[in-house]
Amino acid sequence: MPATLLVVAEIADGHLTKLSAEIATLAAGLAASGGGGAVGLVLDPAPQTAATELAAYLPRVVSVASDAVAGQVWAPHAAAEARRLADEGVTHVLVGVTNDGRDVAGLLCGTLGWGILANASGASWDGEKIVVQATVLAGKAITRSIVDAPSAIVTVSPGAAEATELASAGAVETRAPVASPCVPAAIVIDRVAEAGAEASLEEAKVVVVGGRGVGGPEGFGLVDELASLLGGVTGASRAAVDAGWIPYARQIGQTGKVVRPSLYLSLGVSGAMQHRAGMQGSENIVAVNRDPDAPIAEIADLFVLGDLFEVGAALAAEIKTRRGG
Amino acid sequence: MRILVMTKPVPDPAANAERLGPDLRLDRAASPTVVNGNDEYGLEAALQLVEKHGGEVAILTMAPTTGVETMRKALAMGAMRGVLVADDALVGADIPTTIRVLAAAAATQEFDLLLGGLDTSDGAGGAVTAGVAARLGLPLLSAAARIEPDEAAGRVRVQRLSARGYDLIEASMPAVISCTQALGTPRYPTLKGIMAARSRQITTLTLAGLGADLAPAGGQWPSRVLEVLPPPSRATGRTVTGAPADQAREIADYLADRRII
Numbered sequence: 001m002p003a004t005l006l007v008v009a010e011i012a013d014g015h016l017t018k019l020s021a022e023i024a025t026l027a028a029g030l031a032a033s034g035g036g037g038a039v040g041l042v043l044d045p046a047p048q049t050a051a052t053e054l055a056a057y058l059p060r061v062v063s064v065a066s067d068a069v070a071g072q073v074w075a076p077h078a079a080a081e082a083r084r085l086a087d088e089g090v091t092h093v094l095v096g097v098t099n100d101g102r103d104v105a106g107l108l109c110g111t112l113g114w115g116i117l118a119n120a121s122g123a124s125w126d127g128e129k130i131v132v133q134a135t136v137l138a139g140k141a142i143t144r145s146i147v148d149a150p151s152a153i154v155t156v157s158p159g160a161a162e163a164t165e166l167a168s169a170g171a172v173e174t175r176a177p178v179a180s181p182c183v184p185a186a187i188v189i190d191r192v193a194e195a196g197a198e199a200s201l202e203e204a205k206v207v208v209v210g211g212r213g214v215g216g217p218e219g220f221g222l223v224d225e226l227a228s229l230l231g232g233v234t235g236a237s238r239a240a241v242d243a244g245w246i247p248y249a250r251q252i253g254q255t256g257k258v259v260r261p262s263l264y265l266s267l268g269v270s271g272a273m274q275h276r277a278g279m280q281g282s283e284n285i286v287a288v289n290r291d292p293d294a295p296i297a298e299i300a301d302l303f304v305l306g307d308l309f310e311v312g313a314a315l316a317a318e319i320k321t322r323r324g325g
Numbered sequence: 326m327r328i329l330v331m332t333k334p335v336p337d338p339a340a341n342a343e344r345l346g347p348d349l350r351l352d353r354a355a356s357p358t359v360v361n362g363n364d365e366y367g368l369e370a371a372l373q374l375v376e377k378h379g380g381e382v383a384i385l386t387m388a389p390t391t392g393v394e395t396m397r398k399a400l401a402m403g404a405m406r407g408v409l410v411a412d413d414a415l416v417g418a419d420i421p422t423t424i425r426v427l428a429a430a431a432a433t434q435e436f437d438l439l440l441g442g443l444d445t446s447d448g449a450g451g452a453v454t455a456g457v458a459a460r461l462g463l464p465l466l467s468a469a470a471r472i473e474p475d476e477a478a479g480r481v482r483v484q485r486l487s488a489r490g491y492d493l494i495e496a497s498m499p500a501v502i503s504c505t506q507a508l509g510t511p512r513y514p515t516l517k518g519i520m521a522a523r524s525r526q527i528t529t530l531t532l533a534g535l536g537a538d539l540a541p542a543g544g545q546w547p548s549r550v551l552e553v554l555p556p557p558s559r560a561t562g563r564t565v566t567g568a569p570a571d572q573a574r575e576i577a578d579y580l581a582d583r584r585i586i
Contacts, residue, residue: 012488073485073494075455076465097451099468099486102444106455107465109421110428115548116420118450131551137343137351137447142554149547155451184464186496189482194490206585230586241506248470248507249490254338254446255362255506263585273341284583285562286576292564301562302579304572314573319586322577 002036003128003150006090008082008104009042009054016042016053018203019096021163023156024057026123027094028166031059034125040170041085043078043177045070051172057163059170066177071188075103076181082108084178086151092130093153097258098202105153107182115147120156121281130154138254138277158202159260159281194247199233201252206232207261207282209252211275212239213268213289213308220246222312223267229319235259237269253278267308271296288312326380326474328371329434330404331427331441331454333361334388334395338446349550350417351447358395363442365399367504369511370472371440372403378476381405383434387415387426393527400522401514407527408434412540414532419546420450422539427453428460429535436499438481443468443503454503464496470507474498 005027009020024040031038040061042051051063062085069077082093082104093108095101097119109116117132121142124131131146132154201207208230210223220234227234235257236250252259254277264282269275271287271294279285280299287300288308297303304311336343336356346352360368371382384399386392387410396407410430418426431439439461444451458465470491471484481498484491486507514522532540541547565575580586 073465073467073492075467079459099443102451103455103465103467105450106424106452107459109452110424110456110459113421113425115546116450116452117548118420118448118452135556136449137345138338138341139556140343141345142556143345143349144551144554145548146551147548152548153452183458183462184496186464186466186483186494186500188492188494190493191487192484192490192493200488230580238506242510247490248505249486249488251506254449262583263580274338280556284579284585286579297562297564299562302565302576303562304565304576306566306569306572310569311572311576314569315576318570318573318577322581322586 003034003091004037004039004089005031005092005094006082006085007038007040007058008078008093008095008101009040009050010096010098010100011042011044011050012200014046014049016050018163019098019158020054021057022158022161023094023096024054025164026156026161028058029161030123030125039085039090041081043069043074043081055170055172056165059166061170061172063172063174064177065174068177072185073188075100075107076183076185077177079104079107079111079182080178080180083111083182086112091151095155097155097157102155105155108153111182114151114153115149116153116155117145117147118155120154121160123154138273139280157258194249201233201235201250201257201259204233204259205261206230206263207235207259208232209235209237209264209266209269210240210246211237211266211269214240217245222309225316226265226312229316230263232261232263237275266296267312269296270294271299326375326378326438326476327436328375328380328382328438328440329431329436330364330368330371330382330384331439332364332368332384332386332396332399333442333445334358334386334392335361335445335447338362343447345553349553360395360399361442361445363444363504363506365511366506366508367440367442368399368402368404370504370508374472374474378474383408385427385430385434386410387423387430389416396527397522398514400525401518402512403518406525409527409529410535411529412532414540414544417544417546418540419548420452420456422546423453424456424460425539426535428457429539430530431457432461433530438474438498439501440504443505454501458501461501464500466494466496466500467503469502469504472502
């Protein structure tokens with residue numbers, strides 16, 4: 001029986017996330033090459049906009065309007081919807097490597113017992129079984145792994161595919177939500193935004209990162225200025241987060257966010273393996289550090305040996321001059 | 326409060342020596358072993374909760390019998406007893422099996438809160454804690470940055486990390502919580518703690534006691550690595566030296582060439 005892939009999409013600010021669009025493209029490609037189907041799931045109090053957006057990438061989208069997910073955590077409800085689609089013939093479930101996506105993967109795995117292939121940076125078929133490529137052990141190796149079964153769950157990293165719209169948009173089918181979540185869903189009492197956390201690191205084209213070298217919370221002023229000049233978002237190394245200079249939400253690395261911007265610019269980041277795991281997929285890497293032996297020099301396209309405050313200030317001035325000229 | 330914390334022995338990320346063995350599985354002999362970072366943040370939070378509310382912190386580990394050594398580190402931090410699931414049939418267990426076995430083992434214990442890491446530094450799948458919640462049919466409070474139980478009300482509140490900050494979420498106990506670094510820095514074991522850990526009880530469970538059907542026979546895991554490839558090498562970069570203004574110009578040229586500015 002041919003495979004049917006399900007993309008469990010995520011929404012931010014009413015719109016489909018970039019990662020979900022990439023996963024949809026990956027799934028559509030797999031369906032085309034494997035002779036199977038691909039369907040997207042959008043679950044939200046107001047799913048219409050994102051469902052329409054998702055249908056640009058997938059032949060079929062199931063749109064579920066649910067008031068429950070306005071006041072309860074999303075993943076147990078999304079897992080219940082995915083479970084219903086699995087009962088209807090979905091063989092492979094694809095989610096993003098996000099807190100919500102991984103919760104859905106885990107809840108489904110506990111419910112259905114399907115194998116999980118995690119952190120996919122690409123996928124293909126071996127017959128009717130899915131094979132996934134993933135970076136493992138904080139970037140030390142790449143593996144190709146298989147689930148030797150007709151069904152599997154795949155968590156997909158950013159950049160696994162470049163979001164590409166279909167020639168003609170897919171059909172959107174609206175449905176009533178499943179009666180109950182797959183585990184009792186926690187209620188949401190409040191959603192709190194922290195200062196500086198408005199912009200999404202994962203979606204940013206430019207990420208400017210401060211490390212231990214910035215010396216304190218005030219050192220992030222320069223990082224923020226460069227991020228703003230470059231139309232980017234501020235990130236941080238674990239050392240800067242552990243020191244309490246910037247919220248954890250800004251951390252890049254194995255225990256933080258994984259970013260793949262077109263430009264990664266760091267100031268005073270040494271580049272420990274744990275950090276590299278979160279940024280080595282960046283297209284262009286520019287690192288300013290005064291230590292010639294900093295490990296980040298090994299992967300930087302441009303390693304700028306110098307004082308980050310002097311170079312950073314000079315770079316800000318240079319960008320302003322070029323813009324003004 | 327009775328808090329059970331799932332603690333996985335993992336290669337010490339600080340040693341930076343993780344590698345896959347010839348069988349394409351993690352070579353657990355290549356590296357010193359520590360408690361997985363996110364599990365340790367959960368353990369620290371559990372110890373603080375029990376210090377405040379009274380009760381007991383126990384740890385639950387699925388590992389070979391050598392896992393006892395790493396469990397002692399968690400006991401030295403202050404956990405009062407351990408439960409180890411060790412069985413030759415679980416070597417190299419995949420995620421669904423790990424979920425089934427940990428859930429079955431947790432079900433043999435009494436707890437108000439079951440804590441686990443958001444993910445592990447070796448496998449990095451990030452699915453096990455949620456999967457255990459599903460198997461047990463308990464509420465999942467994931468990506469915790471703060472844990473506030475209300476024993477009288479039988480409920481627990483968690484600050485759950487979100488893309489923009491955090492969501493304050495609440496569920497009834499018993500509940501399952503996945504833990505993050507945002508919970509705070511774990512304590513170092515004291516000498517007294519290390520001494521005390523030697524005499525703390527570790528109960529060992531096997532599949533025979535939990536249900537032999539939890540794992541496929543003969544370690545035939547459906548999920549397996551087909552091949553290992555080296556990471557892509559980046560084109561050799563160049564080092565920019567000189568006066569800051571000249572360095573800044575060179576960076577700007579580089580960015581302009583790539584249409585970033």
